[in-house]
Amino acid sequence: MKLYEYTMAPNPRRVRIFLAEKGVEIDTVQVDIPSGENLAAEFRAINPRSLLPTLVLDDGTVIDESVAICRYIEELHPEPPLMGTDARSKAVIESAQRHMEWDGLLSVAEAFRNANPAFRDRGISGSEGVPAIEALVDRGRASTLRFFAALNDTLGESEYVAGDTFSIADITAFCVVDFAKWIQIRAGDEHPHLNRWYAEVKARPSAQA
Amino acid sequence: MKLYEYTMAPNPRRVRIFLAEKGVEIDTVQVDIPSGENLAAEFRAINPRSLLPTLVLDDGTVIDESVAICRYIEELHPEPPLMGTDARSKAVIESAQRHMEWDGLLSVAEAFRNANPAFRDRGISGSEGVPAIEALVDRGRASTLRFFAALNDTLGESEYVAGDTFSIADITAFCVVDFAKWIQIRAGDEHPHLNRWYAEVKARPSAQA
Numbered sequence: 001m002k003l004y005e006y007t008m009a010p011n012p013r014r015v016r017i018f019l020a021e022k023g024v025e026i027d028t029v030q031v032d033i034p035s036g037e038n039l040a041a042e043f044r045a046i047n048p049r050s051l052l053p054t055l056v057l058d059d060g061t062v063i064d065e066s067v068a069i070c071r072y073i074e075e076l077h078p079e080p081p082l083m084g085t086d087a088r089s090k091a092v093i094e095s096a097q098r099h100m101e102w103d104g105l106l107s108v109a110e111a112f113r114n115a116n117p118a119f120r121d122r123g124i125s126g127s128e129g130v131p132a133i134e135a136l137v138d139r140g141r142a143s144t145l146r147f148f149a150a151l152n153d154t155l156g157e158s159e160y161v162a163g164d165t166f167s168i169a170d171i172t173a174f175c176v177v178d179f180a181k182w183i184q185i186r187a188g189d190e191h192p193h194l195n196r197w198y199a200e201v202k203a204r205p206s207a208q209a
Numbered sequence: 210m211k212l213y214e215y216t217m218a219p220n221p222r223r224v225r226i227f228l229a230e231k232g233v234e235i236d237t238v239q240v241d242i243p244s245g246e247n248l249a250a251e252f253r254a255i256n257p258r259s260l261l262p263t264l265v266l267d268d269g270t271v272i273d274e275s276v277a278i279c280r281y282i283e284e285l286h287p288e289p290p291l292m293g294t295d296a297r298s299k300a301v302i303e304s305a306q307r308h309m310e311w312d313g314l315l316s317v318a319e320a321f322r323n324a325n326p327a328f329r330d331r332g333i334s335g336s337e338g339v340p341a342i343e344a345l346v347d348r349g350r351a352s353t354l355r356f357f358a359a360l361n362d363t364l365g366e367s368e369y370v371a372g373d374t375f376s377i378a379d380i381t382a383f384c385v386v387d388f389a390k391w392i393q394i395r396a397g398d399e400h401p402h403l404n405r406w407y408a409e410v411k412a413r414p415s416a417q418a
Contacts, residue, residue, distance in 0.1 A: 048359070049308070061297060068304035075296035087284035088270060095277035099258070124352065135342045143333065150257075 003028045003069075004046065005053040006038070010105065010179040011066045012053040013209070017171045018070045020206035022077045026055070034118045039128055050126035067097065070168055082168045089163070096154075096162035096169035104147045104176035111140025111183045144185050147176070148194065155193035166201075174201045212237045212278075213255065214262040215247070219314065219388040220275045221262040222418070226380045227279045229415035231286045235264070243327045248337055259335035276306065279377055291377045298372070305363075305371035305378035313356045313385035320349025320392045353394050356385070357403065364402035375410075383410045 003026045005012035019026060031037045031052055038050045047054045047064050054064040055072065063069050074083045084090030113119045114136040123130040151173060154161060161169040177187065177198060187194045201207060212235045214221035228235060240246045240261055247259045256263040256273050263273040264281065272278050283292045293299030322328045323345040332339040360382060363370060370378040386396065386407060396403045410416060 049312070057297070061301065063300045063304045065304045065307040068300045068307060071303050072296050072300035075299055087281050088266070090284055091272045091277045091281035092270060094280050095272045095274045098274040098277060103258070123348065130348065130351070133342065133344045133348065135344065139332065139339065139342065142339070 001026055001058055002056045003053055004031050004043070004056070005029070006031055006033045009033055009052060010108075010175045011051075013178075014066045014168075014171050014175050015053045015055075015069050016209035017175070017206045018073060018082060018168060020209035021080065021082060021166075021171075021204075022073055024073055024077055036122075038126070039122075067101075067168070082166070082171070084167070093162040093167045093169055097167070097172055099150075100161065100169055100172035100176055103143070103150065104173065105179070107140050107143030107147055108176055108179045108183060108185075109140070110136045111138075111144060112179070114140065115183070141183060141185065144180055144183065148180070148185070148187060148191055151177075152187075152191040152194040155197045160197070166204075170197075170201055171206075174198070174207070210235055210267055211265045212262055213240050213252070213265070214238070215240055215242045218242055218261060219317075219384045220260075222387075223275045223377075223380050223384050224262045224264075224278050225418035226384070226415045227282060227291060227377060229418035230289065230291060230375075230380075230413075231282055233282055233286055245331075247335070248331075276310075276377070291375070291380070293376070302371040302376045302378055306376070306381055308359075309370065309378055309381035309385055312352070312359065313382065314388070316349050316352035316356055317385055317388045317392060317394075318349070319345045320347075320353060321388070323349065324392070350392060350394065353389055353392065357389070357394070357396060357400055360386075361396075361400040361403040364406045369406070375413075379406075379410055380415075383407070383416070 003015070005015070005028050007030065031043055033052065037043060038052055044050055046056065047062055049064060051064055053066060053069060054062060055069045056062055063072055071083065084093045114123060114132040114134065120132050122128060123132045158164060160166050161173050180186065187198060212224070214224065214237050216239065240252055242261065246252060247261055253259055255265065256271055258273060260273055262275060262278060263271060264278045265271055272281055280292065293302045323332060323341040323343065329341050331337060332341045367373060369375050370382050389395065396407060
């Protein structure tokens with residue numbers, strides 16, 4: 001089993017933190033995204049979508065979505081559970097996890113990617129020849145601010161993002177909040193619940209992964 | 210248990226097809242998206258993200274993402290399995306399902322939403338005051354064409370989207386292909402594998418759901 005990843009990018013970090021929480025180690029290979037190593041023929045032969053992280057199983061099966069990689073690990077190593085334990089908790093965590101992706105990760109990525117010269121011709125992850133769109137920088141920033149407010153509200157109602165236990169939804173949220181620093185957006189005094197939660201998650205050993 | 214949905218929209222359709230495959234019936238409530246009923250206070254009180262479909266359990270738990278709703282049903286009604294049966298198949302199906310969302314659904318939605326006058330101030334699903342961005346119409350169309358080509362390739366290698374069994378990945382793909390008709394993109398002679406698969410999926414009773 002081999003995990004292709006890039007240390008600096010938020011999606012591979014989600015998987016590294018997940019693995020650290022599980023105490024699972026996988027051999028990794030670094031693929032440099034800014035220089036376009038993920039777009040080169042060598043990596044495209046492994047994953048035609050050119051996205052990281054990508055897990056290749058010993059039988060050659062390719063799993064190339066962070067959450068799908070986490071699902072594989074969760075199934076093989078159920079403890080500690082990070083994706084729920086029964087129908088309700090699995091659905092609630094999956095729902096919350098997706099909020100973090102669609103409302104958070106996508107928003108920050110939109111602002112980051114369309115403002116960064118390295119991606120001026122790579123407006124969509126894994127793509128080439130897709131021009132950046134300047135209007136998405138402001139839209140992404142505004143969406144990120146709304147996301148921070150909503151996340152603060154959520155964390156005012158429960159200890160963790162998907163209720164009273166730490167889950168994959170917290171991992172995604174934590175990586176989004178750190179990713180937002182790249183677009184100069186940080187939690188402030190108006191986000192007391194988010195700040196309380198962030199300090200807790202950052203204190204977990206897995207946050208260093 | 211109550212399912213808030215809107216018959217015309219692609220995401221609720223994914224859940225309806227999933228339920229039909231499972232033989233599960235849930236009481237539904239229609240919420241009209243084009244007229245903005247999903248943005249009104251009454252529905253926001255149920256789901257602050259204003260998105261459909263939204264499932265409300267008898268204990269008041271709100272699950273508001275299509276795939277999370279499907280997960281809940283899959284856990285309660287495992288047969289026939291639509292999300293995998295072991296670590297590998299669960300991960301492969303989840304990965305493929307996400308390809309259909311991020312490469313397909315998001316692309317069509319981008320082109321559709323930013324060209325439709327009803328959404329001129331609702332550039333992001335569930336939002337208000339987010340102006341449409343004209344450049345996203347062309348970008349979304351181009352991404353959709355790439356998606357059709359990639360899906361055709363995938364279906365040239367396997368009977369279904371995620372291998373040799375029908376799964377939730379096929380349901381998402383099928384809804385995306387039909388959704389693309391709204392932006393006047395259809396499979397053609399250059400997509401023989403996609404056409405073969407589409408005819409098969411359309412012949413399933415669940416396609417009428």
